[in-house]
Amino acid sequence: MRRVLVTRAREDALRTAEELRRRGFAPLIAPVLEIVATGAPIPAENFDAILATSARAIRYAGEGLAALRGPFFVVGAKTAQALAARGARVEASAPDVAALTELLLSRFAAPSHFLYLAGRDRKDELESFLRSRGHAATIVETYEARAADALGEEAAAALAAEEVDAALHYSARSASIFFALADAAGAPETLRARVAHHALSEDVARVLRAAGCAHVRVAAAPDQASLLAALEAQ
Template identity: 55%
Template sequence: MKRVLVLRAREDAARTSEKLRALGFEPVLSPVLEIVATEATIPSGEYDAVLASSAKGVECAGNISALLGMPLHAVGAKTAKAAETRGWRPDIVAGNAEAILPLLLARYAQPAHFLYLAGRDRQAALEAGLRAAGHRVTAIDVYEARAATALGEDARRALAAGDIDIALHYSRRSVEIFLALAEAVGLTPRLGGVTHLALSDDVATPLRAIALEPRVAQKPNEERLLALLRQV
């Protein structure tokens, strides 16, 4: 049975592990991130719509009762589902920032004010694109992803023994943290013997920077990443 290294935040890693076992793989967990709500206060204001680019942005937003009457636009089906769970009916939903931006620009022809329920570490493309088109974006960091200080012991031992077949990579930041933690314990040379699967080209970039050759999912979602895993 092939062993698959899962580097997601703990709750997400647990859900991925169930899917891996159902597919006949053995997951090895080493969460490199911990998701923590910032308890940030959402400022009152005249907003035209709410944006969320991750499920955590919705889940960690605190009291949203005053926002539920506004349209919510979501990046990703998982984000949309989290919004539905909290009482929203998501409006525009697209798979990534590059896909949702033209849809938002088409919907909002006149300058609008967006409230963005965001993570502290995030890609700037969505905000930058909206602002460049004359829109106002108020981004509130409702959660942060704190870096782990060490690899999980099971993962460290398995990597050292050459006992990891495949590693799944979901975000650029998690890749960067993983590579730093592996280097800290002298395991970088072992990574060449692992098949690396990345959610997107952006996620793959730090791996390519150290001469690894990751395979990239056709679309940036877990369904396509696991489809790629099945091909391997």
């Protein structure tokens, strides 16, 4: 049975591990990030709309979320579900940020004021769009992904014994942190020479190649289903 290293934050890694077992793999959880709430307050103001691109931004928002009246424009079904769980109604949900910007373009022709609930480490795509259209954005970072201090003992031991066959990588940042922690733990060169490293996107793959990985595979689409499909095709 192939052993697969899962480098996601623990909550997500546990769900991925369950799916890997169902597909006949032996998962090895090695979280390199810890998701924590920032405690940042949500302003008691009126906004033309509230934006969120991840369910975590909602789950880690404080009590101030209850006072927001919307409308909410979000990315992803999970984000919409997280809002529904907190009693809020979603005006519209888009499949990705690009689709969200198209939606906002059609709904808000005049400069508007948005509240953007976000993570501390994020891409600038949505904010760049808002600036380019003359909108104002109040950004509240409700959570952050902190780098782990070390690899877990089980993962470090498996790497040392050369018992890892593949690794799943979900972001460029987490891939960089993983190799820093693996090197600090004294992982052998086989981690780069023999292990198959599966990347969620080309951005992640670039980090893996720069780290010297010989076997890098990129998911056909930036989602877990495609990532696991690539793993099964290995």
